[in-house]
Structure formats: structure tokens, C-alpha cells
Amino acid sequence: MAKKAVKKKQTTSFFKFIKWFWIVFITGILSVALLFVLAANEVFGEMPTFEILENPQTNLATEILSSDSKTLGKFYLDDNRTPVKFEDLPKNLVDALVATEDARFYEHSGIDARGTVRAFAFLGKKGGASTISQQLAKQLFTGLAARGWKRYTQKIKEWVIATRLERNYTKEEIMTMYFNIYDFGNNADGIRSASKIYFGKEPKNLKIEESAMLVGMFKNSSLYNPRPHRNPVGTKNRRDVVLAQMAKYDYITEQEKDSLQDLKMKLNYSPESHREGLATYFRMYLQGFMNDWIKKNPKPALEGERDRYNLYLDGLKIYTTIDSRMQANAENAVSQHMTKLQAEFFHQNTPERNKTAPFLDLEKSEVNAIMERAMKTSDRWREMKKEGKSEKVIRASFTKKKDMTVFDWKSETKEKDTVMTPLDSIRYYKSFLRTAMMSMEPQTGHVKAWVGGINYKHFQYDNVIQGARQAGSTFKPLVYAAAIDQLRYSPCDSLPDTQYCIEAEKHGNPEPWCPKNSNGKYSGKNYTLKKALANSVNTVTAQLIDKVGPKSVAIIGKNLGITREIAEVPSIALGVSEMNVYEMVGAYGTFANQGVYVKPVMVTRIEDKNGTVLYEYVPETKDVLSKDVAYAMLNLMEGVTQGGSGTRLRTQGVNKWKKEYDEVITGYPYGFKNPIAGKTGTTQNNSDGWFMGMVPNLVTGVWVGGEERATHFKSITYGQGATMALPIWGLYMKENYKNEDLGISDKSFTKPKDLSINVDCTKVAEEAQENKDTEDDLDDLDF
Template identity: 65%
Template sequence: MAKKKTTTPKAKVEDFSKYIRWFWILFTTGILSFVLLFLLASWEVFGEMPDHTVLENPRTNLASEILSSDNKTLAKFYFEDNRTPVDYNELPKHLVDALVATEDIRFYGHSGIDARGTLRAVFAKLTLRDKGGASTITQQLARQLFVGVASTSTISRLTQKIKEWVIATRLERQYTKEEIIAMYFNIYDFGNNADGIRSAARIYFGKEPKGLDIKESAMLVGMFKNSSFYNPRPHRNPVGTKNRRNVVLYQMAKYEYISLTVKDSLQKTELDLNYSPESHREGLATYFRAHLTKIMKDWIEKNPKPDGEKYNLYNSGLKIYTTIDSRMQQYAEDAVAQHMPRLQAEFDHQNTPKRNATAPFLELDNEEIKSLMRTGMKRSERWRHMKYDLKKSDEEIIASFDKPVQMDVFAWKDGKYTEIDTIMKPMDSIRYYKSFLRPAMMSMDPLTGHVKAWVGGMNYKHFQYDMVKQGKRQVGSTFKPFVYATAIDQLQMSPCDSLPKSPITIEANKYGNPEAWTTKNSNGKYEGFQTLKEGLANSTNTLTARLMNEVGPEPVVELAKKLGIEQDILPVPAIALGTPDISVYEMVGAYSTFANKGVYNKPVLVTRIEDKNGTVLYQVQPESRDVLSEEAAYVTVNLMQGVVESGSGRRLIHNTQSKETVYKEIITGYPYELKNPIAGKTGTTQNHSDGWFMGMVPNLVTGVWVGGEDRATHFGSITYGQGASMALPIWGLYMKACYADKTLNISKGEFEAPLELSININCDEFTSDDNSEDEDDDMEIDF
């Protein structure tokens, strides 16, 4: 019989120690493997990793920000990323609380990796009870900044996770918890061009981040899960976004950041969006921003970085401080939006096909209209795209303009801008847009040259040609003060000096005049005399022509050049009535010289430029020059005060007028009843094609122009087609709004007189023998 084998205690100990050895071998191997993975990731075996320099300055596209003089963000320049970073102290506490409660409750206790959360996630996956990942806020930031989204393969996802861990630990060593929070909010894409928390707060709620309330913060934090899916806009996923917001509110209550009562109350509320898209064609000061683009590109070309690299307007994070006042800009745009629909309604009423077979054109035959339309076709974006992008032949392009296509067109409806979805031939759309009267307006502080408001048109999306700087139109009688100022400066003439109203003929060859030139007054009145003040107030053509005959055209042209008029002006007598084409920009600069005691200040648009770190790259150096004596400038202003006191601008200060019922439908906001001293000049060009008003108070000069794209688009009579009806109402509405805003401090005082005034301006003893209420502004030029 075999003897039974027995196990001694010593053998049992040896067997157990074997398991202990294997445990430590496996444990050590696991630790070493984990460390090796970290080292391999650090050695960039799994792909490129950011070095110390990159971690200190993560490369993100930062939009360049346009700031107003009252420190409001007007807009941003960006291609893909509309991102402007904010500091941690600009984030409300409940926004940070919402993020931590929802995304990483142990954020303040770990060093980039949440071991407890990671083990929980691994166990959940092994037991097929996946409840989501365990990425910390720092890991998510690492992914956003440096890693990106991996493919769906297990290997790629694993290597991505390892890289995230490595970068997260580096970020924790490099930055404070508060800096990591701020970076995460700044880097995230919230959709709809809302890159970063500042853009998101402005676009979804019309606020700066500091102004967000709890439920708004909860909605934005909820979007971190997937901003593409949780899109709050109507017709996207507002219900899902609201549900996700309520989850965030639940998490905040769970971790006692808010009470259950507050949570229950807020979960019942709607999202209450104030959706304010930020695009290059929408928002405030669109025409100004388009012009600023050209200024900045020119500056960037001439001012490289110290290393020779060029700044990028769209991703370098520049801060551009402008002179535009956001309040005044809004009042200017509001004034245009109030007046233009009424003016357009009257124009459309007068230019129906029954009343005018060539509408919207007047005095053109069919061949002239065809030529005008062909020119419009070749200037269109459609022609440019087909010609140069698609390389189509001229015949193909022309044929396409007669094929109906779907389009959104501009329209005024119930006094407001709207878009009409319609089907129209492109050629018909060109004619349709030519039927609209268009405005332009610029407002400037004459003492500094700072431009406060810039309105180049009524809707940048549909009318992109900027009539403030690009457009140059005949200025009509607004040129006459240049003639009067020359006479005052050279001949020491007084506003009280009288001249006959009778016609005057300037013979051929005098002042280089090719033919004899005779002026007419549009009211047909020539008897008697008028003082210079009355002559300018009533815009009497014959008086201006007599002054031109006295001083000659060359000195007038020379003065205009000194006043900032850029283009060449032919020195002939006819310029006295405003034949030159001049921009609103130039006219405002010129008139500002009169208000600024004879000193011209070149209009200033940008005061300084900073880089993303706040380093000043550019500081404005004002350009100014003496043009007129203080006395001549003041006397010219005094003359223009007569225009408002008793001339074509009188409806600004009076509330009764015998003919006002004729204008009541288009003189928006009348009566204006402005009680303070105002100097100004209306202007109306031949055939009533252009209406102007230039208005001044001591610390603000504003010019307004209204007219059609083509001079053949105009009113049929001076009743509506004069500067006092087309342009002056915009000025009146704008100034009423500016005066109502007491924070602006727009002057209501007198224009300051020189200490020594040798020219007599007290004309009380002189009386007018012409009480006509018609504006004698229409240029009547006979050669």
C-alpha cells in the first residue's frame, strides 16, 4: 500500500509567496508600463507634443476687436474664430460653479487627472455599464488646445487619452486653476460664430460674460457637452438645450451651489435668448467697419512685427480703438431708418409706371436706360463671379441675367427694413435696386477731428457701396460757404454788405472761362438787393456768382484744397454753385474748419492699436493746419446761422410754417424745435438729384447726403427733391437724439467769437426785400 503524500506548512508558505511575487511583478510591470507610456508620449512617439514655449503661449486664433470711444465692442474681424479672451475675474462665480458641478466636481483637488474618476470609468467599461468618460476640465482643455479629436479606433483613442494625461499634468504645473478655467471658457466653440465665452454671451444673450445670470450660465455650460447638438436657436434644438440646461441646474443644486428652490424655479423658465449674430454684414457701424478694413490692411502692410512677420487682421487678436461713439452711431442709424422709408414711399408714389413710364429714371430715353442697365450689370457681383471665378463668356453671362432665380431682396415694409424672398431676373433686380434713394452721413468733433458716427448707406448687406468716403456727388449750394469765406478772408466783406440780385454774366476767357456764363435764380426773382447773410440764407445764386466774380475761382479752389477737398476742381466760375463732386467725408472735414476757428483737423478714425498682450503698436498723431483767420471763420459761421434762423434750414428751430403740410409725410420727427444756435447749409443739385444738409454746433459737425445711385433717379420737383426735405430731417432726428442723451455733452451754446472782431455782423438795421420761403438751391447753370 502506497504511503499518502502530505504538504508541510513550509511548502504552503512557498506556494503563497509565489502568488505574492507574481502580484508585485504584475503591479510593478503595470506601474512601469504606465510610466513608460507617459515617457513615450513625452518623447512624441504617439505624435507631436507641445513644448514648454507652446504651453506658455497656446496658439489660438484670436479675433481682432473694434472698440468704440465709449469702450464698447463695435464688432470683430475674424475668418473662422470669433474669439476674444477674457480673464478669470471677468467670469461670474455661478458660471464657474456650473462648469465645475457639471464637468469636474473634484477639479480643485486633482493635478490634471482624476484617479478616482478614471478608475470608475475603467470599471464601468469593463462591466459594460459605460456612463461616460472621466476627462477632467484640464484634460478637455488639453484636447481642445493640442490634441483634437481622435479616430474611432481603440488604439487612436488610447494614445489620445495618454497624450491628454501628459499635457494635462503639464498644464497644471504651468497654470493656476483659475487660469485653466478661463482658458477652457475662452477656447470652446459654442456655435453660430460664438467662439469663446465672450462671443457666446454677446451672441446668445447680448451681454458681456459678467452680466450673465444663473440660468444663462447653465445653458452655456450645458453646451460644452456638444454645442452642435445643443444649439438653442429656433428650428435647431431649443428643447434639447433647455433639458441640458436643467441638468446643469440639477448638478449645481446637487453640490449645493444653488438651493433646491432656486433650481426648481429656474428649470421652469424658458431659454430667453437675445440672439445677436456677429457677422461682417450685420450689427452697428457696418460701413465704417468695411472702411476700417482697408485702413488696417494698409497699416499691417507697413508695420510688420519685430521678427518681420506680418500681423493678421483676422487671427492676431489686435485691439483697434476707434473714435466712433456707439451711442451716436446708433442715433445716426436710427435717424436714417426713420426718415428713409417715408422719403422712399413718396418717391415710389410719384414714380409708378402709370405716372412715369421710365421709372425709376427721369429724363432718359430707352437707349440711355439700356446703357445705364448694361453698366450696372457689368459692375455687379454676379458679373464678377461668372467672369473671373467661373470663366464664363460675356454671352453666357448676359444670358444668365435674363433667367429668373430665387433671391432675397431689400424692401421697406411698414416703415422698417425687411427682406422679401422672391424669384426675379437678375437684370430686373438691378433696376429694382436703382429705384431706392440712398443716404450717407458722417458726424465729427471739429475740435479733435474725431469721427463720431459714420453711416455709408441704409443696409450694408444689400447696398455695399459706401457713400461717405467712396461716393462723390455734386454738392450744390453747400459749396457756397467756400466762396463766401474766400470773399470774407480776402476782401473783409461783412454779412451786412448788400449786392444786387440781378443776373450777372461773366464773359468768356475771364478766369479761363471757355464761354460766357450767366446765372439764374430758381425762384425767378432778380429785383432789389440782399445782404450777404440773406443771400446765403436764401441760397441766391446771383449773389454767389457776384462774389465769385470779385475773388476769382482760383482762390476758392485753393481754399477748398486747404479745407481737405481731395479731388481736382476745375477753376471756373460755375463751381460757385456747387458743380464739383465731393464726398461727405471731405465736406464734414471742411465745414469743421469753420467751427474750429479756422483750423483744419484731418478726420481721425483710429486712436491706437494694441496687440493681444496690450502692447501699444500705434498711437494717433493728429494732422492739423491753419486755413482761415479766426475772424473769417467766425463770420462764415455767422452767415450760416442765418440759413437756420431764416433760410432753408429754418424748420429745425421753428414749429410753424405755411407750407409744412406739404412735407408732413416725409419730414420725419418734425417739428424738431431745437432752441440752441445752429449753423448750416442745405444743398440741392440740378434736377434735384442730390440733397444735402451740413449742420454745425460748436463741438459737432454733421453732414448728410441723400440721392439715387444714378442721377437720373430723382424727384420731379423741388418740393420733395431739395436738401431741406431729403437730408435735413436725418440731421434733425439725429441731433434730437443726441441732445436727449445727457451723457454726450453736445454743445447748446453760442459759437465762440474772436476777442477782436473788426467785421460788422450785426445786420439788424438791414431788412430783406425777399420773403420767399422756397429754397433757391437748385443749380441753374447756363454756359
């Protein structure tokens, strides 16, 4: 009886255990299910709708693309994100993520049951349980990890969202979204930005060790950041853990793992910021262009969306005409020449040599006026004024020394730390020569390179399109074009180099206008128009504008795309009107394009994030000159580089001038043999140096000068366009010709059939040897 009682008791206890086991088990299941139901019904907080799950919203940077399909830069606020497709991800990157973050990614449906049980059993000591889908859910919809009991409800929400994501998207789409959403630090939002910023390449080109490093950052992108001096040991160790995981799951062999772990960390750190990188001045011009376009083009928005495109959030793609290779050549040419030119300027403007440095030809009161104006237009003055500071306090702040970082050509980073007063810093920055350069394909108007200054971070004024300076002799071709077009002159017709005066009543001044040549002399000889333009003979140009009239020249200027006012007075013949490089390149492009003006274009197409075309450029053209006149003008300007102020482009021997001068003329001798049409220009007191250079399919304009006209070289030796601006063109074109893929022509300009204008001047007696200019003849250099 006792045994039966014990047995019965044991049986009863067993059934009670089974009963309670199932009660607990079912209760647990129901509790979990209830939690899911409660979370799904937003008891623990708002959940994303089906529509949002179908179209998760992330901030996308607008991407600027070059004509050769390179990323020039991006517009973004906080998120520098450009999405990629799954096919753009290399297999080693995908393998590294799966091996490290979610080994059973392809087996589960959003929640890894085994991993979850393990996490609960060992309290997370043997790894967490978050799947890639859960981590994506957290990134997209739940944000930063909460604390306390909210962390548990957040985790439940992540589980629910993860299962929903698995139902709506394929595994590949989920993985792609995760790579695109993650913040890798240093403005590297998403895998594409990270790959470009840390390694300077597209994701598809990542090596295994590079992919491992980026995947290692998913654990903590701040702690395991590869940026120099952050945490090099920890970052390498984390990379090696990823490689070990890849070997563990047979994505790589043990031997490959060992050899890869032995590799040092190699970075090509290229930060993407608005003030750094390629084509910074152009990108800032483009920002203004896009803002105007957005105002005029409303967005076909859905209910609840913005009715305007957002340049920084909507992931637009802007296709530009800039060629990244030519842009790099242009920026390098500017840097190479301006470094040496500036060094010479500093040498000539020490306090011992020039007490008013960096200004010349000014009284002390005039210098004070410049500094006063600069001080009152400075950011410091404006900001302190907003704060309600008195003028006395503001002025005092400009005389107190402060720590600051300023521009410096000598430094590798182009910056140096120093201590100076804000007033001294204004004077320091005014001592730097500025530049502008633009290069355009004349047949299409496509702008291939745009350099608005020497360094955008420190000099944000864009001299290509914002600035305007006297054009000097680069304006003279417009006068010659009017004469050839209206009077049917040819390059071989000649005029005397004698004093020539235009009557007072023709230009509104009380005295006749009698321009002198730059050397103040008159040779008394006859010059062909070709020879006169090549050597910028002012007396000949004066005769031509007197014959055609200033109004005719001004009209041609307008037809050539010059929008600024051109005063209808004879003195415009010598370039007293102010122009910018953008207008001048467009005007000269007409000569190279057989007389047809094509408005310069920088943007060819704009697309939204889905690839829908929002804008396509329609060329703006105008017939201005006949083919014959345009070709005659090219023939005239070829004389500039054959025997005039641009001859040094063709020099192949050693310069006869002093060694110090040779060092400033960067890249000399240039040794070009192909046809080049061009024009140098120098304004009064050497304040501006210009060079316009053309080959059949590329027109380039260069300007160099100070911010103030009083910042200039003392002598024409260094102050002329042939010294200040021409070398940048020479360096730029030498590099362009080295790259045959660019297709820059070295052929002759296209000659019209049945040309009606005589351009063969070989039989003209005026071309005698005694009138030939040589490189060391400084008397007839242009003005």
C-alpha cells in the same frame, strides 16, 4: 500530515497570489509609466514643446472698440475669439463649469484618479473621466477625437499634456484658457463671443441660468445650441442638468435650482458678422485702413513667426473715435427717414407715372446704356467670364428668373424672398435712394458716427468716402469765406439780386456765364450776404466769385481738406465740383474750430494682444482762416436755420403743407431752439440733396441721392436738400440731445474777443419784413 500538506498548499497558493498580484500591479504601474514615457517622447505623435506650453497659440480676432468702450465688431476668419481674464468671469459661471465638468478640479493635478477608475470599472456608463485640464489639452493640442486604437494613444497624450499644463499654469489660468478656447457655435468662439452673441452682454454680467446654458453647451455645442428652432427642449433640459449639478455640490440651494429650472430660455441673439451689426460701413473702411497700416508696419517677429501682423489672427485691439451711442442714433435716423422717403419715391415712380422708372429725363437708349453698363460690371458677369462662358450665354443668364433674397424697407428683417431675373434685380436695386452721413467733433477731428449707406449687406458701396457727388449750394460757404477773408466783407454787407454775367474770357467758354436763381427770377433787391446765403441767391454768389476769383476759392478748398480737383472756373461757386461727405465735414469743421482745419481721425490707437501700443494718432492740423472770419462764417450760416432753407429745424407748430408731405419729413416739427449753423444743398434736376449742420462741438454732413443721377424726384418739393437730407440731421440730433452724457453743446458758438468783422445786421434796412422767407415759400429754395 494531510492537514499540514493542505495548509502548506494554501500558504503556497496565497504567496503565489500575492506574488502575481504585485507582479501584475507593478507591471501595470510600469506599463502606465512606460506609456507616459513613450507619449512624452513623441512615440505616439508630436507633443507640444515647453515653449508652446508656455505660450499656446490660438487664433484671436481683432477687436474694434468705440470711444465709449463698446465692441463695434471684429475682424476674423474662422475664429471669432476675444480672450477674457479670470477676473472677468462671474462666480456662477466658474461654479457651473466645475460642478458639471470636473467636481474635483481643485484637488487633482490634471488627472482625476477616482474618475478614471470609475470610468474603467463601469465602461463610461457612470460618466467619463476627463478633467478640465484634459479637455483643454484636447482643445489646444490634440484636436478632434480619433477612432480605433488611436483614440487610446490620444487619451494618453491628453493625460501627459494635462499634467504639464497643471505644472505650468494655475487652476484659474487653466479654467480661463478653457473658456476662451471653446467653440460655442455661430461664430461664438470663446466665452466672450458666446456671451455677446447669445445674450448681448459681457460675461461678467451673465445670470446663473445664462451661465448654466453656456456651460451645458460644453457637452455638444451643436446639439445643445440655444439658437431659435434648433433644439429648444434639449437645450433647456441640458441647462437644467447643469443647475441640478450646481445644487448637488451646494453652489446653489435646492429652492434656487427649482425656481431657475422653471424659467424659460431667454436669448438676445445678436450674430457677429462682417455684414451685420453696428457701424458696418465704418468697419469696412477700417479694414482697408488696417491693411494699409499692416503693410507699412512690419511685425517684430520671433524666429519662425510671421513678419507681418495678421488682421484676422493676431488679436489686435483697434481703438476708434466712433461713439456707439451716436452711431446707433445716426443709423436709426437714416432708417427712420429713408423708409418714408423711399416709399414716396416708389409712389411717384410707378410704371403708370413714369415709364422709364426709376430713371427720369432719359431716352430709352440712355436707360439701355445704364443697364448695359451695370450688367457688365456685375459680379455675375465677371464670374461667368472667368469660367470661360461666352457672352451669349452670359447675357441669356440675365433674363432667366431665379429665386433670390433682395432688400426691402417694409420687412422687419429688411429682406424678402422673391423670384426675378438678374436684369430685373439690377433695375430694382437702382430704384433705391442711397445716403451718407458723417459726424465729427471739430476741435479734435474725432469722427463720432459714420453711415455709408442704407444697408451694408445689400449696398456695399460706402458713400461717405468712396462716393463723390456735386456739392450744390453746400459749396457756397467756401466762396463767401474767400470774400470775407480777402475782401473783408461782413455778413451785413449787401449786393443786388440782379442778373449778373461773368465775361467769357474769365471762364474759357464762348459765351458769358449768367447764372439764374433756382426760380429763374431776379428780385432786384439788395441782399445782405447773410440773407443771400440763407436763401441760396445764385446771383450774389456769382458776384462774389467774380470779385475773389475761382483760383482763390479753389485754394481755400484745398486748405480745408478737399483733395479732389476743383476746377478753377466761376461755376464752381454753385457747387458743380464733386465732393464726398468725408471732405465736406472736414471742411465745415474748420469754421466751427475757429479757422483751424483738423483732419478727420477714426483710429486713435492700436495695440497687440498683450496690450503693447503699436500705433498712436498724431493730429494733423492747419491754420486756414482767422478766428474772426471763421466766426463770421458761422454767423452767416446761422441765418440758414433762422430764416432760410433750414428754418424748418426751428418750426414748432404744425406744418401748413399737405399731410402726405408731412409724413415724408420724418420727425417734423423739430423745434430746436439752440444756435445751429448749417447749409442745405440741391443739385441740378434734384439729383442730390445735402445738409451740413453744426453746433459748437459737432459737425454733421448728410447726403441723399440715387446711384444714378437720373434717379431723382421730379419736383423740388421732395427733391431739395431740406427734404431729402435735413430730416436725418434733425432726427439724429434730437436723439443726441436726449442723452446728456454725450455732452452735445446747445450753447452759442464762441465769439472771438475784439471781433473786427461786423456781424450785427439788425440796423440794416435790407432786413425788412417784406423780404422775410416763410416755410411755404418754395420760390426761393436753394439750388
